[in-house]
Amino acid sequence: MSGLLHAFTILAVSAGVVFFIAGTVGLVRFPDVPTRLHALTKADNVGLGLVVLGLLPYTGGLLGALKLVSVWLLTLLSGAIVTQLIARAVR
Amino acid sequence: MALVFDIGIVSLLIAIGAWMIMARDTLVAVIIFVVYGLLMSIAWVRLSAVDVALTEAAIGSGITGMLLLSAAARLRQTEGAGARPSFPVCVAAGSLCALISAGLAGVVLLPADVAPTLAPLAVANLADTGLENPVAGVLFAYRALDTLLEKVVLLLALLGVWSLGSDRAWGGAPALGAYVPPNDILVFFAQVLPPIGIVFAAYMTWTGASHPGGAFQGGTVLAVMWLLVMMAGVARAPPISSTKVRWLLVAGPALFLAVGFLGFVIAAGFLAYPVDYAKALIVLIEIALALSIGVTLALLAAGPPERTLQP
Amino acid sequence: MTAGTVLASSFIVPLFMLVAALGQRTRERLSDLLPFAPLPALLAALVVPDGTIVVLPRSLLGITLSLDKPGAMLLGAASLLWIAGGIYARQMLQDAARAVRFAIWWLTTLSGSLGVFIAADMIGFYFFYTLVSLAAYGLVAYDETAATRRASTIYVALALLGEAFLLMAFVLLAAATPGNSLLISDAVAALRSSPWRDITMLLIVLGFGLKIGLVPLHVWMPLTYSAAPIPAAAVLSGAAVKAGVIGLIRFLPFDVSLAGWSEVLMVLGFVSAFYGVAIGLAQTNPKAVLAYSSVSQMGLLAAVLGMGLGSGSRAALLPVAFYAVHHMLAKGGLFLALGAAAARRGSALLVLVPTVVLALALAGLPFTGGQLAKMAIKDPLGDGVASVLAQISAIGSALLMLHFLYLFRAGIAEAPADRPSAAAVVAWLMMVFAALALPWFLFPTLDGASRADAFTLQELWGAAWPILIGGLLAALLWRWRTRLPRIPEGDVLFIAERCAPTVSRLGAAFERADGVLRQWPIASMCVALLVVLTALALAMPA
Amino acid sequence: MNSATLFGFCSAAIVGLGLFGLIVSPHPLRRILAFNLLGSGVFLFFGVVARRGAAAGLGADPVPQALVITGIVVAFSATALAVALVLRLFALTDEAAPTSEADPKAGAEGGHS
Amino acid sequence: MSTASVATTSSGYLLVLAVMWPVIGILLSFVVSGRQIERLAWIVLPVGLVIAGATLIAVTQAGQSQIYVVGNWAPPLGIALRADGISVAMMMATAIVICVTGVFAHGEFSQPPGGPEERAPVVFWVLLFAIWSALNALVLGSDLFNLYVALELLTFAAVPLVCLKGKKETVEAALRYMLFALIGSVLYLLGAAMIYGAYGTLDIRLLSERGHAEPATLIAASLMTIGLLAKTALVPLHLWLPPAHAGAPAPGSAMLSALVVKGSFFVIIRIWFDAMPDLLSFRAAQLLGALGAAAILLGSVLALRQQRLKLLIAYSTIAQIGYLFFVFPLAAGLATGVAWSGIAWTASWLQLFSHAFAKAAMFMAAGLIAEALGHDRIAELGGIGRKLPITMLAFALSGLSLVGVPPSGGFSAKWLLLLATVMEGQWWWAVVIVLGGLLAGGYIFMVLGRLLASPTEVPALQAPVSRWRECAALSLAICAVLLGIWPLQSSDFLFIGR
Structure with missing residues (x-):
């Protein structure tokens, strides 16, 4: 059973990392600010979601898992708001 | 394996530190400072000092970053001020600083054979304080005098910031967020996040007695939430002469001092707690401190009073 | 105990009168108190038996006072001179704008000048010495002209320098005395065996030499006495200078023969004696001539003290004190004569004759105190080279005095006759009478001396021939007076003034260094540098 | 070569950088930044000392950690006061000479107003 | 770790009151409305004076230092407060100067009624x-980190005082003071961290038992000392002092020059004479002495060249601080009981107290003169001294104490210091001390001459100067003179608890 969990975690976290790398490449390669913002928020949020998913089994108990998910949700909320503000400020 | 991660963190820290010093533009340097602060809190976690990591993230890079960012934005046009000192001075300064850090590294290299520590003593006496978190034990019991004096330092800093306002603006309100155009996104954010923040701050202050956390970290989150609300224009910054604000500012240290003097009567001396309900007292103090730290840090970041009181 | 209180009152009463300056009403009448301030000191000099010692309470710095024979003599004469000066000053300050300030400085200087004669411990002596030398600044700077400002600045600078020498000397003395006793007698006794004997002697000679105007430290004297108003010049040249004399009497170790230092003092003394006469002849202002005469006379005294130091006996002390008393009274009288002459232009003769007598008395005129003074210092001088030099200096001072009289008579002729003031004449006559009579009363107190010896033919001739030769030289001089060089007052001072710009350049260099040090990068780099230096200093094996 | 020593070197380096930044930065805001960097270096040193003092079941010695928390709060209040001073200084400089380029150079003009 | 437990002594509670009573004052004045703050001050000042007096009596009677263990936690873990001879004397001087400053400042900083x-x-x-x-x-x-927090409290109290009037150059002076003081406290903190890393405790008494000369301790000690030198403004680290002390309001600069600068010096003394009694090597002591000598010469010469009275007094502070640092080369033998180290020890404390009183009085007098004239340019003082006789007397008395003229405390300090240099055989300090006295005499007499000068018309008083504010300045000047009564040998009161 734990072998399966290990495999699942490695898979999820590595997928998450791939998304992070994609987001960073987008940040570096894209020509102007809105596109960079777009790349960053989309890729990094999904990446974070996958990493959180991968780590869920290790949090030991429901409370830890809920905390981890709340971290993800808060990042989603603040990421969205900040992207809107930066986009509005740049335009 | 962990060493590789540490080496990564350390080299990143040093690189970012150097970049921050060398950056041409102050705004860029401040943004790098915020990143540096977050990395530093990871370094604290690696040094298994979670309390400090929380404080560093909240105060070290959070509210300090916000303060420096707003100052850098406001001072953009004074960028060209003054030139860097001449080259020989830079070289001399660099060599002297290198010498000092080499000395420091030397001291780090040769540790005492058995590293002297107060951990056993702290843990042994922790039972008397009724707390489980040793850092909170040190802060609120063993070295309570330092914490009390430090609170007074905070109040003095606030008074110093207030004294920089002009005479006619005394009693007025800081100009934080007074000029921000109505921005629905920020208003939405300022309505959604604070409730979560307040719950989070309350939790942080409460668990401080047994797990990493405490009054300072909780207080800082409260301060940031209030700053967000003020900056979004949802609520106006309070005038500094309002008695409610003044009482809130003084509540924490006053209660701490009162409990300290109470120690003369009910316990062994100043800032001593009776063993059986020490924890209750300490938690009470932490709650009051969290409140007053929140208000103090927020007003510190809000700056000196500028708008006179509209009667 | 009453003797002690009388002795203490001599310096406490003037200071107490200062308190009167605080009240608004009493402040106007302060200048009227001036003549009465020295009275307790006069009383103390007459009444208090020799050798009384009184220790003041801790609240008054625990000063120890004691009266010995030279001290009593000088105290009495000084208080007489201060009384005369006070009478003159009171009249001068009648309607003056700055009367109160002058009175305050006068009383402080008076208290210091009287206290210095009776102080027995080093701290007390230094306290009175500071009072008399620093407070005189106010007296000198009374007239508010550019010349007086220059004179008072130079005076204060050199006074502070003298203070510094003496402070260091006293500290070295205190360091050498066993136990914590600060008494002068113990300190001087311990001087012989002190490891810093020579440096202490050098500082003592420099400190007191500056006060009595030994060359080259005399430059302030002519400037100060010509800048100060008449009463101030009289008391400063008469009484205040004697602080240096009593200092040498108290602090030089007479009971052990210090070979090297007696020669130094003698050389300095005689050089000053002849230098004073030479430069005095080249002066046109009578006050400056009198100043240089003081330089010369004090030089002679220093030479006598040098001889006493060499002979290893305290025999020279009383004659020196006697000579100083006579010089004090005569010099004070001459200065007041200048004032009296200016005030009473009418009967010139009435003013001229006593002044001639007084002036020649300084040179040792027979039947006057001067002759007695010359006789008194004859034995300590012995009969070698020193006494010959003393005779020659007598001739010189006779010549100088005649030059002064010539200037004095010329001065009377065209002095503006403001208004004849009784007080000025009274003060002057009082000094003339004191200068002529007092030495005769005091002479028997010297051991082995009686009035009768003064009348032997051999003594009279011994006193007369220097004056005759002096008169001869004066006549010669009168014919070539037009070709005499005119030397500005404070002769060697122009050398000091020439190096003034280098001093201000040094000050500017300091200012630039401060400017550099107070730049932010330099200052913060100094922090880092000092950390490294201190760490190295700590680490290196001491 | 455990992690504590590694972070020790890091703190030494950061202290050196912070001090260098304090010396060479012309703009007062940059000096405040360098001061914060220097402060975090010193706190890191405290952390290393704490980590080495791990005993009695704790990951690190709690006393230096408590000192660091107090230090961070004091450093923040110092930064807040310094930033307020800088803002006030430039506000006054603009008020005094709005046209001329604000010049708070760290020259030696000091108090000679 | 020998934790010889140190117990709270009988009157230890006074120590807590001494620290916490003004804090109560601070908290109350936040809450109470502006107008009652003066009434609050009239309560806080006298009670604080009484507390300082009571502690002085307690320590002198007990003959040994009073200790208070805060929170009943013994030192290696907890913090102890310790009052020995020098701290009680400093507390008394602080109480006197602050109370008189309070009385002096009542005129300038009082709330307008309504x-x-x-x-x-x-x-x-x-x-x-x-x-x-x-x-x-x-x-x-007596705990190094507790001292750090106290140093920060002192800096945070002093900086806003400098720019209280809000003028541009005072704000700039306050900023430079703030940043330089922060460098000092960070270096001090780094030193404290290294000492904790080496010995596991920050308590001074325990350190004196465990301390030994190893590289970590030496580097820590040099970092702490230099950090504190930056806060004491010893040359060459004096960039912030002249504009700060000259720009502050009169009562402010009186407290800054007389007390605040001495606070960090006190901690240096704690480090080198209490925490590490025999680690000060001869070379390091000579270095500190040399810096002191440089401070005396540079400060005095620059004071002579100043155009403004307050700047002159500020540079005079820099010079007088230099005298304090002769205690390190001269009293180094204190631990080994060398006789005349006691003299040097007494001399430097006498210098510290007499300078505190004299400088506070002088800044108050200068403040009154500046208020009366509207400016403080020395060249145009124009005999204002004759219009303000009591201020003139206060300035003269404090000047005489600074120069070291006999009846004053300054003289006793200089006499004992010279005695110590002679006995110790380090005569070069004596030359500097005497030269410093000469230069001090120079600038004091320059100012006195201008104050007493009487040009044709004395400038009119722009603002009436109230009599009792002049008397406040005079009282402090008289304190400086009364210190002259101190017996001229090493006093054992300053050795209690050593």
């Missing part, structure tokens, strides 16, 4: 309480 709460008075009184509490904490603290 009308809204003013800015300057509220801030001034709170900062006064804060300086008092910080100094008491500095003087009584």
Whole structure:
């Protein structure tokens, strides 16, 4: 059973990392600010979601898992708001 | 394996530190400072000092970053001020600083054979304080005098910031967020996040007695939430002469001092707690401190009073 | 105990009168108190038996006072001179704008000048010495002209320098005395065996030499006495200078023969004696001539003290004190004569004759105190080279005095006759009478001396021939007076003034260094540098 | 070569950088930044000392950690006061000479107003 | 770790009161409305004076230092407050100077009746309480980190005081002071961290038992010392002092020059004479002495060249601080009981106290003169001394104490210092001390001459100067002179608890 969990975690976290790398490449390669913002928020949020998913089994108990998910949700909320503000400020 | 991660963190820290010093533009340097602060809190976690990591993230890079960012934005046009000192001075300064850090590294290299520590003593006496978190034990019991004096330092800093306002603006309100155009996104954010923040701050202050956390970290989150609300224009910054604000500012240290003097009567001396309900007292103090730290840090970041009181 | 209180009152009463300056009403009448301030000191000099010692309470710095024979003599004469000066000053300050300030400085200087004669411990002596030398600044700077400002600045600078020498000397003395006793007698006794004997002697000679105007430290004297108003010049040249004399009497170790230092003092003394006469002849202002005469006379005294130091006996002390008393009274009288002459232009003769007598008395005129003074210092001088030099200096001072009289008579002729003031004449006559009579009363107190010896033919001739030769030289001089060089007052001072710009350049260099040090990068780099230096200093094996 | 020593070197380096930044930065805001960097270096040193003092079941010695928390709060209040001073200084400089380029150079003009 | 437990002594509670009483004043003045703050001050000042007096009596009677273990946690873990001879004497001097400054400042910083709460008075009184509490904490603290917090409290109380008037150059002076003081405290903190890393405790008494000369301790000690030198403004680290002390309001600069600068010096003494008694090597002591000598010469020469009276007095502070640092080369033998180290020890404390009184009086007098004339340019003082006789007397008396003229405390200090240099055989310090006295005489007489000069018309008084503010300045000058009564040998009162 734990072998399966290990495999699942490695898979999820590595997928998450791939998304992070994609987001960073987008940040570096894209020509102007809105596109960079777009790349960053989309890729990094999904990446974070996958990493959180991968780590869920290790949090030991429901409370830890809920905390981890709340971290993800808060990042989603603040990421969205900040992207809107930066986009509005740049335009 | 962990060493590789540490080496990564350390080299990143040093690189970012150097970049921050060398950056041409102050705004860029401040943004790098915020990143540096977050990395530093990871370094604290690696040094298994979670309390400090929380404080560093909240105060070290959070509210300090916000303060420096707003100052850098406001001072953009004074960028060209003054030139860097001449080259020989830079070289001399660099060599002297290198010498000092080499000395420091030397001291780090040769540790005492058995590293002297107060951990056993702290843990042994922790039972008397009724707390489980040793850092909170040190802060609120063993070295309570330092914490009390430090609170007074905070109040003095606030008074110093207030004294920089002009005479006619005394009693007025800081100009934080007074000029921000109505921005629905920020208003939405300022309505959604604070409730979560307040719950989070309350939790942080409460668990401080047994797990990493405490009054300072909780207080800082409260301060940031209030700053967000003020900056979004949802609520106006309070005038500094309002008695409610003044009482809130003084509540924490006053209660701490009162409990300290109470120690003369009910316990062994100043800032001593009776063993059986020490924890209750300490938690009470932490709650009051969290409140007053929140208000103090927020007003510190809000700056000196500028708008006179509209009667 | 009453003797002690009388002795203490001599310096406490003037200071107490200062308190009167605080009240608004009493402040106007302060200048009227001036003549009465020295009275307790006069009383103390007459009444208090020799050798009384009184220790003041801790609240008054625990000063120890004691009266010995030279001290009593000088105290009495000084208080007489201060009384005369006070009478003159009171009249001068009648309607003056700055009367109160002058009175305050006068009383402080008076208290210091009287206290210095009776102080027995080093701290007390230094306290009175500071009072008399620093407070005189106010007296000198009374007239508010550019010349007086220059004179008072130079005076204060050199006074502070003298203070510094003496402070260091006293500290070295205190360091050498066993136990914590600060008494002068113990300190001087311990001087012989002190490891810093020579440096202490050098500082003592420099400190007191500056006060009595030994060359080259005399430059302030002519400037100060010509800048100060008449009463101030009289008391400063008469009484205040004697602080240096009593200092040498108290602090030089007479009971052990210090070979090297007696020669130094003698050389300095005689050089000053002849230098004073030479430069005095080249002066046109009578006050400056009198100043240089003081330089010369004090030089002679220093030479006598040098001889006493060499002979290893305290025999020279009383004659020196006697000579100083006579010089004090005569010099004070001459200065007041200048004032009296200016005030009473009418009967010139009435003013001229006593002044001639007084002036020649300084040179040792027979039947006057001067002759007695010359006789008194004859034995300590012995009969070698020193006494010959003393005779020659007598001739010189006779010549100088005649030059002064010539200037004095010329001065009377065209002095503006403001208004004849009784007080000025009274003060002057009082000094003339004191200068002529007092030495005769005091002479028997010297051991082995009686009035009768003064009348032997051999003594009279011994006193007369220097004056005759002096008169001869004066006549010669009168014919070539037009070709005499005119030397500005404070002769060697122009050398000091020439190096003034280098001093201000040094000050500017300091200012630039401060400017550099107070730049932010330099200052913060100094922090880092000092950390490294201190760490190295700590680490290196001491 | 455990992690504590590694972070020790890091703190030494950061202290050196912070001090260098304090010396060479012309703009007062940059000096405040360098001061914060220097402060975090010193706190890191405290952390290393704490980590080495791990005993009695704790990951690190709690006393230096408590000192660091107090230090961070004091450093923040110092930064807040310094930033307020800088803002006030430039506000006054603009008020005094709005046209001329604000010049708070760290020259030696000091108090000679 | 030998934890010889140190117990709270009988009158230890006074120590807590000394530190916490002004803090109560601070907290109350935040809450109470502006107008009552002066009434609050009239309560806090006398009670604080009584506490300082009571502690002085307690320590002198007990003959040994009073200790208070805060929270009943013994030192290696907890903090102890310790009052020995020098700290009680410093507390008494602080209490006197602050009370007189309070009386002096009443005229300048009082709330106008009716009308809204003013800015300057509220801030001034709170900062006064804060300086008092910080100094008491500095003087009584015997834990290095506790001293760090007290130093920060002192800096945070002093900086806003400098720019209380809000002028541009005072704000700039305050900023430079703030940043330089922060460098000092960070270096001090780094030193404290290294000492904790080496010995596991920050308590001074335990350190003196465990301390030994190893590289970590030496580097830590040099970092702490230099950090504190930056806060004491010893040459060459004096860039912030002249504009700060000259720009501050008169009562502020009186407290800054007389007390605040001495606070960090006190901690240096704690480090080198209490925490590490025999680690000060001869070379390091000579280095500190040399810096002191440089301070005397540079400070005095620059004071002579100043055009403004307050800047002259500020540079005179830099010079007088130099005298204090002769205690390190001269009293180094204190631990080994060398006789004349006691003299040097007494001399430097006498110098510290007499300079505190004299400089506070001088800054107050200068403040009154500046208020009366509207400016403080020395060239145009124009005999104002004759219009303000009591201020003139205060300035003269404090000047004489600075120069070291006999009846004053300054003279006793200089006499004992010279005695110590002679006995110790380090005559070069004596030359500097005497030269410093000469230069001090120079600038004091220059100012006195201008104050007493009487040009054709004396400038009219722009603002009436109230009599009792002049008497406040005079009282401090008289304190400086009364110190002259101190017996001229090493006093054992300053050795209690050593």
